[in-house]
Amino acid sequence: MDDLFPLDAPYERVSVLLPLPLDGAYDYKADPAWGLERGAVVEVPLGRRRLIGVVLGPGGDDVAEDKLRGVIRAFDVPPLPGTVLDLVDWVAGWTLAARGSVLRMAISSPGALEPPPATQVLTAVPEAAWPPNVRMTPARRRALAALADGPALEPRDLAREAGIGPAVIKSMLEAGLLERHDLAPPPPFAAPDPDRAGHDLTGEQAAAAEALRQAVADRAFAVTALDGVTGSGKTEVYFEAIAAALAAGRQALVLLPEIALSAQWLERFEARFGTAPAVWHSDLKPGVRRRTWRAVAEGTARVLVGARSALFLPFAELGLIVVDEEHEPAYKQEDGVAYQARDMAVVRAHLESVPVVLVSATPSLETLENVRSGRYRALHLHARPGSAVLPTVELIDMRRDRPERGRFLAPGLVRAMRQTLDEGEQALLFLNRRGYAPLTLCRACGHRLECPNCTAWLVEHRLLGRLQCHHCGYSGRMPKACPSCEAEDSFVASGPGVERLAEEVLSRFPDARFQIASSDTILGPDQAAEFVRAVNAREIDVIVGTQIVAKGHHFPWLTLVGVVDADLGLAGGDLRAGERTYQMLHQVAGRAGRAERPGRVLLQTHVPENPVMAALAAGDRERFLEYETEQRRAAGMPPFGRLAGLVVSAPDAERADLAARAIARAAPRIDGVAVLGPAPAPLALLRGRHRRRLLVKARKDVNLQRVLRDWLSPIKLENAVRLTIDVDPYSF
Ligand code: ADP
Ligand code: ZN
Secondary structure, eight states: OTTSSOTTSOOEEEEEEOSSSOSSOEEEEEOGGGOOOTTOEEEEEETTEEEEEEEEEEOOSOSOGGGOOBOOEEOSSOOOOHHHHHHHHHHHHHHOOOHHHHHHHHTOOHHHHSOOOOSEEEEEOOGGGOOTTOOOOHHHHHHHHHHHSSOOBOHHHHHHHHTOOHHHHHHHHHHTSEEEEEOOOOOOOOOOOTTSOOOOOOHHHHHHHHHHHHHHHHTSOEEEEEEEOTTSSHHHHHHHHHHHHHHTTOEEEEEOTTGGGOHHHHHHHHHHHSSOOEEEOTTOOHHHHHHHHHHHHHTOOOEEEEOGGGGGSOOSSEEEEEETTTTOGGGBOOSSSOOBHHHHHHHHHHHHTOEEEEEESSOOHHHHHHHHTTSSEEEEEOSOSTTOOOOEEEEEETTTSOOOTTOOSOHHHHHHHHHHHHTTOEEEEEOOOOSSBSEEEETTTOOBOBOSSSSSBOEEETTTTEEEOTTTOOEEOOOSBOTTTOOBSOEEEESOOHHHHHHHHHHHOTTSOEEEESTTTOOHHHHHHHHHHHHHTTOOSEEEEOGGGTSSOOOTTEEEEEETTTTGGGOSOOTTHHHHHHHHHHHHHTTSOOSSSOOEEEEEESOTTSHHHHHHHHTOHHHHHHHHHHHHHHHTOTTSEEEEEEEEEESSHHHHHHHHHHHHHTOOOOTTEEEEEEEEEEEEEETTEEEEEEEEEEETTSOHHHHHHHHHTTOOOOTTOEEEEEESOSOO
16 A cells, blocks of 8 residues: 555655544655645555545654655545644644544545545346346346335445445446436535525614624624524524625635524525525535535535534635524534534634624523623624514412323413414423433332433333433333332333323313424424424414424414423533523523514423523523522632533443542642542443543633643553543533
8 A cells, every 4th residue: 555656756754634533643655746735635544444634744754764654645625724724723722632533523524525426327227128148147136136126326336235346337237237327417506695685674683784794894803792582683684794705705604503403594594595505414415415525615615504513614715604592502512522612613713814603592601701801792682573572471380380190281371272272373382301201110119210321211202112211322112010029010101201291282182283393203304394384384283392492493373382391401410500491491482472473481380489480580681690690600610710521431330430539639739720529420320331520620710721631641541441521511
């Protein structure tokens, strides 16, 4: 593999970063005629593997010429922009992840770099049209079978599916058993048209749009929080900023928390700009992924909307970044590189010298604190356009207005539903719990069904007839007899999930048409679009939904929102539990009464005096923010202090304990830094690994990353033990 070009060629050395959990780069030799520059994407050998890597610059001279291996090939794609390489360094430095692991996200789609896809596909010639006396072999038969009832295939896909080599395909073409067809090239990304007219903006919308247009025209780094009540037209306003970027000949990136379910967003974009934007998320088909990556790099995709991973795309001439629903926890990646995409979007904007807009009706405390301190600017939208008014929010005190035994809807909520349905309007019952019941227990002995791999209860999914673990994906059947006391058929459901709630709706309102909306019933963008259509065509009267219906959607006939367990998110010691609950409930409430008909929101709670509930009922966001801010400030918690979570895990509890204690013993004694733990992590057993956690709390002026690096990098762990570091953890 090293000998692809002659040994006497005038080599140049290049330093190549590989998408592996390593910080360092490797040196390779390369033909100078290739003119490899910083950012060039290359394929190189490592051991017996071939890997895709990125040239960081010239190599050093510490490896002898004859020991150095050669670059195999350079891909015909534009080099990664310096800003992307800088972003990789930045994210690695901030999250303490290896540089190579971060690079992996930037070239996460090696498919994106492969040469353009084949332009020809193969089909089988029907048997009636075969030439006489054709020879049939098992390999040929497999090829015909692979094409029998499927679509036409590219030669390499046929070879893979049928387990045959290129020679078989060639001979079948010659024998008249296969036919070749030209494939039309996929259409290029059409350019969105910034000059089409949007809505006539209201006064405050127009002012906000003008401020954003100005920021785009300035071509400088600036962070703007677009803070406006739900339905106030924030999307319309940032569309104007996108239009300005397009008119200036630059690209725009829009981050959405759940791109797969945003069909409505895409429709609105198309209505405004005449064409769909490029889309980026983890489920793209390889061909689309390849085309999109290239189109972003070459500048032919002008607007790209994507999930957090879109942040690492190699935009040719980025002019604007928008982070919609900036407060969403979905922006925090927990697995692998633990990064906050909203924060890293601000970093990217800084590196690119472009404006970034953080959009929300309930901005994160971090963003509000940055506004308060003057680092970010805020634009406010106070009103819904036209006649739409904000919904009224009322609390139902579950200690007084109790549901009957085995039921979950309080009489007050049932009455409101009846009234809504009588008026021909729609109701949403919100319960953020998938499945039938969160807990299943034995009536005879109280035994609870628990996941064998995690510290978690198994959740009954009655529609599927399974018990599932929502943490590791474990799935099993309901046992006939209790494993503890052997009583038969003794298991009963405890507490409601959306399926059980739907049962109650059915029994109370037998004529109402209802639909469960959860990630179990709405799979993918097509089903989401169909769901939205059915709601808006008034084919559904009652939606029983989890958080997937909480945001973004606009349902003109929906006038009642009932939150079945408003306290659900408050449990547990999570730093952001209150903030998150407030944001989520506010968001859900915003689904009600978005058109001419006024909306009503009922929150079922056992703690009406809780500041989150009180603020929601009073419609007083500032009151909640003041309370929450004071709590965090007093505790020195983010955004007023810094926090990192260290999770030590091992296949057995002893090793996890030993390693966690060793790490705690090595903790530095530094003014302004406190180490708490080790303690069992909230999911003390997860996917079969025992987990211990340490929390590192630091004053805001402490360089937490340096402290962690100095402390943790000398520590050697046994092979089976893993340490994951989460700077600014969201779940702990
Ligand atoms: P937000 O993003 O703040 O929730 P949207 O931009 O989604 O608000 O606007 C809510 C609804 O109001 C949408 O259907 C939108 O098309 C409509 N809308 C917003 N601004 C105007 C306007 N100036 N004139 C007419 N309709 C508007
Ligand atoms: Zn599990």
